[in-house]
Amino acid sequence: MTPFLNKLVIIGTGLIGGSFALDLKRLGLVGEVVGVGRSPENLERALQLGVIDHASRDAATAVRDADLVLLSTPVGQMSGILAQIAPHLAAHTLVSDAGSTKRDVAALFRQHLGHCLDRCVPAHPIAGSDLSGAAAARYSLYENRTVVLTPLVESRPETVERIAALWSACGAVIKTMSPDEHDSVFATVSHLPHLLAFAYVAQVAARPNAEACFDLASTGFRDFTRIAGSHPEMWRDIALANRTALLADLKDYHAALATVISMVETSDGAAMAELFETARDARTNWFQRFKAKS
Numbered sequence: 001m002t003p004f005l006n007k008l009v010i011i012g013t014g015l016i017g018g019s020f021a022l023d024l025k026r027l028g029l030v031g032e033v034v035g036v037g038r039s040p041e042n043l044e045r046a047l048q049l050g051v052i053d054h055a056s057r058d059a060a061t062a063v064r065d066a067d068l069v070l071l072s073t074p075v076g077q078m079s080g081i082l083a084q085i086a087p088h089l090a091a092h093t094l095v096s097d098a099g100s101t102k103r104d105v106a107a108l109f110r111q112h113l114g115h116c117l118d119r120c121v122p123a124h125p126i127a128g129s130d131l132s133g134a135a136a137a138r139y140s141l142y143e144n145r146t147v148v149l150t151p152l153v154e155s156r157p158e159t160v161e162r163i164a165a166l167w168s169a170c171g172a173v174i175k176t177m178s179p180d181e182h183d184s185v186f187a188t189v190s191h192l193p194h195l196l197a198f199a200y201v202a203q204v205a206a207r208p209n210a211e212a213c214f215d216l217a218s219t220g221f222r223d224f225t226r227i228a229g230s231h232p233e234m235w236r237d238i239a240l241a242n243r244t245a246l247l248a249d250l251k252d253y254h255a256a257l258a259t260v261i262s263m264v265e266t267s268d269g270a271a272m273a274e275l276f277e278t279a280r281d282a283r284t285n286w287f288q289r290f291k292a293k294s
């Protein structure tokens, strides 16, 4: 089975959708890429960079006759977009997404695309960065990275295979999970750290001696806070969409911080050393596994 697409429509022509389009074009797996966006400047940049072949501001018109529609906007935009495109999808069009949360997206597919759920597969590429926009799109972003698929019970096996084949062609490793399992894991390893980084940097910026702090901050600060440079709208939407799992993790982290506060208050160096060793060993083991996959 060839996953070739005559027409791919990317709704949300940024880092994630743009990088998918670039790889499929280079691989000769797509005839025409139409990019839909809300910012004319960003669409113009996507055309200049060859990320897309045609630009459109109107999702409803753009999706006509598409083989695949990929939603790669912030997740908070997806409900409106699905409502807009639903009446205009052809009988053969597949619909997928790249959103960072999956329970909400699965529910939105069910709400808006009830007539064609067999051709829908929610998905999440676990690759990206703190950069955004079409100018950040790049080749091979998905090489050796995981793409999680959370098929609906209605998703036809051929639909799932075709979406998986496209991501595999980009070099990705496919994993299948339930939306609940997905959102619980990513609350812990992605959504929580982003919220912590945003909260920490905002708190430093509000200090009376912020200028001196930023002046003297170095590599540890850079590494801990890189993700606080990520897109605010995207992360607001993720936090709202995954609030249940995220709140549970925030409370666990709050308790862990209370433990650290108590260790500092009581000068309990032995407990601190034990905690730091446990964390260092876990991080070292994880990093070795991560490097081996890269």
Ligand SMILES: NC(=O)C1=CN([C@@H]2O[C@H](COP(=O)(O)OP(=O)(O)OC[C@H]3O[C@@H](n4cnc5c(N)ncnc54)[C@H](O)[C@@H]3O)[C@@H](O)[C@H]2O)C=CC1
Residues within 6 Å of the ligand: 011, 012, 013, 014, 015, 016, 017, 036, 037, 038, 039, 042, 072, 073, 074, 075, 077, 081, 098, 099, 100, 101, 124, 125, 126, 127, 128, 129, 130, 131, 132, 133, 134, 231, 234, 238
């Ligand atoms: N940035 C990352 O590292 C990753 C992001 N994701 C998910 O992928 C999605 C896209 O993220 P990025 O590509 O990083 O964001 P981005 O900001 O680079 O691109 C999103 C694009 O969507 C456009 N857009 C916003 N609302 C729109 C609307 N109503 N109609 C049409 N276009 C609209 C924006 O103008 C922007 O060009 C998000 O859902 C995010 O959660 C998933 C994996 C990694």
Ligand SMILES: O=C(O)C(=O)Cc1ccc(O)cc1
Residues within 6 Å of the ligand: 099, 100, 125, 126, 127, 128, 129, 130, 190, 227
């Ligand atoms: O900036 C980073 O390193 C990231 O964590 C990238 C990222 C952001 C969002 C996702 O849903 C998946 C990956």
